[in-house]
Amino acid sequence: MTDTRIHIPVLLEEVIAALSPRDGGLYVDGTFGAGGYSRALLRSASCRVIGIDRDPAAIERGRALAQEFPGRLEVIEGRFGDMATLLADHGVGKVDGVALDVGVSSPQIDEPERGFSFRFDGPLDMRMGRDGPTAADVVNTADEAELADIIYQLGEERMARRVARAIVAARREAPIERTARLADIIRSVVPKGKGDGIDPATRTFQALRIHVNDELGELRRGLSAAESLLAPGGRLAVVSFHSLEDREVKAFLRERSSPPPSPSRHTPVTAVAAHHPSFRLLSRKPVDPSEAEARNNPRARSARLRAAERTEAPAFPAPGKEAA
Numbered sequence: 162m163t164d165t166r167i168h169i170p171v172l173l174e175e176v177i178a179a180l181s182p183r184d185g186g187l188y189v190d191g192t193f194g195a196g197g198y199s200r201a202l203l204r205s206a207s208c209r210v211i212g213i214d215r216d217p218a219a220i221e222r223g224r225a226l227a228q229e230f231p232g233r234l235e236v237i238e239g240r241f242g243d244m245a246t247l248l249a250d251h252g253v254g255k256v257d258g259v260a261l262d263v264g265v266s267s268p269q270i271d272e273p274e275r276g277f278s279f280r281f282d283g284p285l286d287m288r289m290g291r292d293g294p295t296a297a298d299v300v301n302t303a304d305e306a307e308l309a310d311i312i313y314q315l316g317e318e319r320m321a322r323r324v325a326r327a328i329v330a331a332r333r334e335a336p337i338e339r340t341a342r343l344a345d346i347i348r349s350v351v352p353k354g355k356g357d358g359i360d361p362a363t364r365t366f367q368a369l370r371i372h373v374n375d376e377l378g379e380l381r382r383g384l385s386a387a388e389s390l391l392a393p394g395g396r397l398a399v400v401s402f403h404s405l406e407d408r409e410v411k412a413f414l415r416e417r418s419s420p421p422p423s424p425s426r427h428t429p430v431t432a433v434a435a436h437h438p439s440f441r442l443l444s445r446k447p448v449d450p451s452e453a454e455a456r457n458n459p460r461a462r463s464a465r466l467r468a469a470e471r472t473e474a475p476a477f478p479a480p481g482k483e484a485a
């Protein structure tokens with residue numbers, strides 16, 4: 162069932178224009194998904210593409226697509242946060258472009274067995290990959306304060322405390338194992354928004370999905386890995402779907418593209434040297450979908466693309482690492 166569900170690539174033309182693929186180039190599609198970006202890259206230049214996805218179902222689709230482009234597409238199962246190591250293991254040190262289209266794909270959200278959706282009943286899983294705790298593990302073991310924090314921070318749910326309390330009360334009766342039960346628990350304490358048609362379970366499900374997959378941590382590590390992998394002149398294109406993700410991308414690119422602070426008696430010389438911009442923004446403002454795309458593909462409505470070109474300057478230190 163999964164493979165027949167269609168994922169319409171979002172901001173496809175804009176992403177390809179930003180990456181500006183050239184013959185002989187090597188590009189990374191860090192969120193292979195249904196292969197929409199990879200296919201378009203392979204069609205637009207005589208280039209090679211490495212597709213990465215943490216979801217084994219996406220990798221299976223990738224193997225089928227690779228047969229259409231012999232010797233030009235390789236797919237690797239893994240996280241884009243580990244992109245530099247994954248590529249090094251395949252003998253690749255530098256690339257000409259990196260695309261990230263973060264979040265879930267239509268086949269993931271539409272497949273009840275994956276447990277992402279509050280619209281269909283399924284096991285409360287929500288993992289994009291095969292490892293780590295499931296959403297059921299989180300809702301059945303995290304304490305009330307931690308649950309409220311996750312739901313508030315990652316779902317921006319104002320009634321997070323109320324939802325956490327209801328979850329803890331419900332799991333005392335029986336562990337929460339199914340998406341439909343969790344959705345009902347949330348709906349019993351969060352009223353329907355007036356006129357916006359948004360299901361009250363939306364924000365809590367989003368929060369659990371982001372938490373279970375450490376999506377913001379992955380994004381931070383992925384951006385930094387792309388910075389270290391891109392050759393001078395290489396392009397980075399990132400499509401995000403909500404403000405939490407876009408904030409990360411914007412902050413990363415702002416820091417990496419800002420001129421170094423002017424040296425003063427109080428600024429150590431090494432700190433100034435470490436801050437030459439490693440990226441040049443392709444446009445100051447993010448690119449939003451056209452009206453036609455938003456009309457034809459509801460998933461695209463909240464999407465934004467930010468893109469930048471790698472400079473000659475060394476990469477900034479990776480998160481948690483000191484400047485060399």
Ligand SMILES: C[S@@+](CC[C@H](N)C(=O)[O-])C[C@H]1O[C@@H](n2cnc3c(N)ncnc32)[C@H](O)[C@@H]1O
Nearest residue numbers: 170192194195196197198214215240241262379
């Ligand atoms: C929105 S879809 C990408 C769709 C793709 N651009 C296309 O046009 O078909 C996101 C994909 O990224 C994958 N993904 C999300 N986070 C990931 C991560 N940290 N590492 C690797 N893959 C990830 C998901 O499993 C999903 O398949």
